[in-house]
Amino acid sequence: MAKNTKLSEAKSKKNDEFYTQYADIEKEVNAYLEYDPDTFRGKTVLLPCDDPEWSNFTIFFAQNFARLGLKKLISTSYAPASKNFNWHSGPTEFEQESPLFDCVKSKACGKIFVLEKDITGDGIINHDDLEWNYLDGDGDFRSEVVCKLRDESDIIVTNPPFSLFREFLAWLVQGGKKFLMIGNMNAITYKEVFPLLKDNQMWLGNGFAGGNAYFMVPEGTAREYATGVYDAERGMVHFRNCAWFTNMEHGKRHRPLELMSLQDNLKFSRHKDIKGSTGYRKYDNYDAIEVPYTDAIPSDYPGVMGVPISFLDKYCPEQFEIMGMCENEDLYDLKTRVYTRQECKDAYFAKFGKQGSYDLNASGVLTIEGKQEKVYQRILIRKIQPKNKK
Ligand SMILES: C[S@@+](CC[C@H](N)C(=O)[O-])C[C@H]1O[C@@H](n2cnc3c(N)ncnc32)[C@H](O)[C@@H]1O
Numbered sequence: 001m002a003k004n005t006k007l008s009e010a011k012s013k014k015n016d017e018f019y020t021q022y023a024d025i026e027k028e029v030n031a032y033l034e035y036d037p038d039t040f041r042g043k044t045v046l047l048p049c050d051d052p053e054w055s056n057f058t059i060f061f062a063q064n065f066a067r068l069g070l071k072k073l074i075s076t077s078y079a080p081a082s083k084n085f086n087w088h089s090g091p092t093e094f095e096q097e098s099p100l101f102d103c104v105k106s107k108a109c110g111k112i113f114v115l116e117k118d119i120t121g122d123g124i125i126n127h128d129d130l131e132w133n134y135l136d137g138d139g140d141f142r143s144e145v146v147c148k149l150r151d152e153s154d155i156i157v158t159n160p161p162f163s164l165f166r167e168f169l170a171w172l173v174q175g176g177k178k179f180l181m182i183g184n185m186n187a188i189t190y191k192e193v194f195p196l197l198k199d200n201q202m203w204l205g206n207g208f209a210g211g212n213a214y215f216m217v218p219e220g221t222a223r224e225y226a227t228g229v230y231d232a233e234r235g236m237v238h239f240r241n242c243a244w245f246t247n248m249e250h251g252k253r254h255r256p257l258e259l260m261s262l263q264d265n266l267k268f269s270r271h272k273d274i275k276g277s278t279g280y281r282k283y284d285n286y287d288a289i290e291v292p293y294t295d296a297i298p299s300d301y302p303g304v305m306g307v308p309i310s311f312l313d314k315y316c317p318e319q320f321e322i323m324g325m326c327e328n329e330d331l332y333d334l335k336t337r338v339y340t341r342q343e344c345k346d347a348y349f350a351k352f353g354k355q356g357s358y359d360l361n362a363s364g365v366l367t368i369e370g371k372q373e374k375v376y377q378r379i380l381i382r383k384i385q386p387k388n389k390k
Contacts, residue, residue: 014084014161014162014163015084015085015217015221015224016083016084016085016161016162016163016164017083017084017085017217017218017221018159018162018215018216018217018237018239019051019054019055019056019159019215019216019217020055020056020057020159020182020215021056021214021215021216022056022059022060024208024213025056025057025060026060027206028180028205028206028207028244029060029064029068029180031205031206031250031251031252032180032206032248032249032250033068034250034251035249035250035251036249038069039068039248039249040068040069040070040155041068041069041070042069042070042071043069043070043071043154043155044070044071044072044073044074044152044153044154044155045061045070045072045073045074045153045154045155045156045157046074046075046076046149046150046152046153046155046156046157047061047073047074047075047076047156047157047158048075048076048139048141048146048149048150048156048158048160049076049077049078049141049158049159049160049161049168050075050076050077050158051077051078052075052076052077052111052113052130052132053077053092053094053095053111055075055077057075057157057158057159058073058075058113058127058130059127061073061075061115061157062115062126062127062129062130063126063127065115065125065126066124066125066126070115071116072114072115072116073113073114073115073116074112074113074114074149074152074153075112075113075114075130076110076111076112076113076135076139076146076149077110077111077139078110078138078139078140079107079108079109079110079138079139080106080107081107081108081138082110082138082139082140085218085220085221090106091103091106098132100132100133100134102134105134106134108138109134109135109136109137109138109139110134110135110137110138110139110140110146111132111133111134111135111139112132112133112134112135112139112149113130113131113132114130114131114132115127115129115130115131116129116131117129119131141160141164141168141171142167142171147171147175150171150172150175150177151175153177154177154178155177155178155179155180155248156172156175156177156178156179156180156181157179157180157181158181158182159181159182159215160181160182160183162183162184165183165184165187166187166190166192166193168181169181169183169187169192169193169196169245170192173196173201178246178247178248179245179246179247179248180205180244180245180246180248181244181245181246182213182242182243182244182245183242183243183244183245184239184241184242184243185211185241185242185243185309185310185312185313186241186309187245188309188312188379189309189325189327189377191331194325197312197322198322198323198324198332200317201247202245202246202247203245203246203247203253203312203315203317204243204244204245204246204253204312204313204315205243205244205245205246205248205250206244206250206252207243207244207252207313208242208243208244211240211241211242211243211310211313212238212239212240212242213238213239213242214231214234214236214237214238214239215236215237215239216234216235216236217230217235217236217237219235222235225237243313253315253316253317254316254317254318255316256316256318256319257294257295257297257314257316257319259295259297259298259299260298260299261298261299261300262279262280262298262299262300262301265296265298266278266279269296270295271292271293271296273292274292274293274296280298280301280305281366281368282366283306283326283364283365283366283375284337284365284366284367284372285335285336285337285338285339285360285361285364285365286304286306286326286334286335286336286364286380287303287304287334287336288303288304288305288306288334288364288380289301289303289304289305289306290305290306290364290366290375290378291305291306291307292308292375292376293308294307294308294310294311294314297311297381299383300383301383302382302383302385303382304323304334304380304381304382305380305381305382306326306364306375306378306379306380307378307379307380307381308376308377308378308379309325309377309378309379311379311381312379315381317384318384319383319384320381320382320383320384321381321382321384322379322380322381323380323381323382324379324380325377325378325379325380326362326363326364326375326377326378326380327362327363328359328361328362332380334380335361338361339360339361339365341357343360344357344358344359344360344361345357345358347360347371347372350370350371350372351371351372351373358372358374359374360372360374362374363375363376363377363378364378
């Protein structure tokens with residue numbers, strides 16, 4: 001009983017303690033540098049929601065301060081007392097040995113680390129030159145103190161608390177700065193997120209291989225994960241569908257997808273349901289064709305196409321434009337048909353042979369062998385035509 005109570009307590013609390021690996025940060029940042037070696041030159045970079053004494057974000061940017069040509073690096077952390085889980089049981093040796101150490105502030109306040117000049121006098125600006133202090137407050141990114149730091153910065157980089165993704169993104173957008181942050185690919189469909197992607201105010205970064213990311217987590221939280229998700233030996237969890245979200249340019253974003261024509265797809269596609277078929281299916285409720293795989297997008301189809309959300313990882317704005325997505329509210333004014341409650345009930349009965357309601361308005365609908373079928377979440381795109389090329 002006690003064990004169960006503890007477990008549900010842990011589950012009801014939002015665990016945001018996932019720590020990013022150095023190699024993942026390095027790989028992502030390198031993609032921006034390859035595109036423009038001066039991406040970070042002369043810039044003030046803020047790393048909020050960090051943990052500067054442990055974080056690889058702080059280590060990476062401090063160690064590469066000179067190579068990136070940074071003007072200033074600021075890193076802030078969230079107070080131990082405000083966290084739902086604590087990775088480290090107490091202050092680090094570094095903090096305890098500092099003349100600034102304060103045992104009350106150590107728990108209740110966030111910290112700020114700043115790197116701007118060569119303090120050690122060794123001729124290089126790096127990790128050893130970081131200066132720190134307690135923040136006035138717990139370091140919540142929404143606090144006045146951290147908002148002020150955001151407003152002073154040029155670029156904001158972090159892996160924010162997963163449970164506050166929407167709020168964190170809104171905070172970034174409000175600041176109007178360049179940013180680079182980790183999130184879950186599923187966030188693409190959020191009402192607050194998709195319009196930014198559609199309007200090219202934000203896009204996916206270079207990314208994790210296949211969306212697979214491994215984060216370090218506090219030991220005590222291992223039991224929250226299903227078998228196979230937590231690797232006890234490495235102290236890491238495996239998350240699928242992870243992505244970097246950004247408004248900074250990188251090369252992959254401008255690399256068009258290599259695609260076959262519609263006729264060639266019907267002849268040669270590696271997908272059984274496309275190869276040999278008579279054509280792509282049309283939705284009943286959108287003037288668009290259903291394209292179930294990104295690599296099966298026909299290069300020469302001039303109309304609207306419904307594609308999987310993972311397409312965004314390959315999206316090149318010079319090749320396609322994003323028209324909207326299939327969703328309930330017709331926010332993008334693309335629906336050609338809205339189903340009545342009775343039609344949703346009838347569709348459910350036809351599909352499952354019992355009473356219920358099939359929410360046809362939530363997605364694209366195909367009629368297959370006389371039955372209405374909802375398809376998976378789709379983004380609606382169109383090939384850029386010479387006349388509507390941006
Ligand atoms: C996903 S972790 C990432 C940590 C670090 N940036 C990294 O990737 O290694 C998010 C961090 O944000 C902190 N956090 C949670 N809520 C916060 C808030 N409201 N304001 C600032 N930080 C917060 C968590 O305690 C956690 O350490």
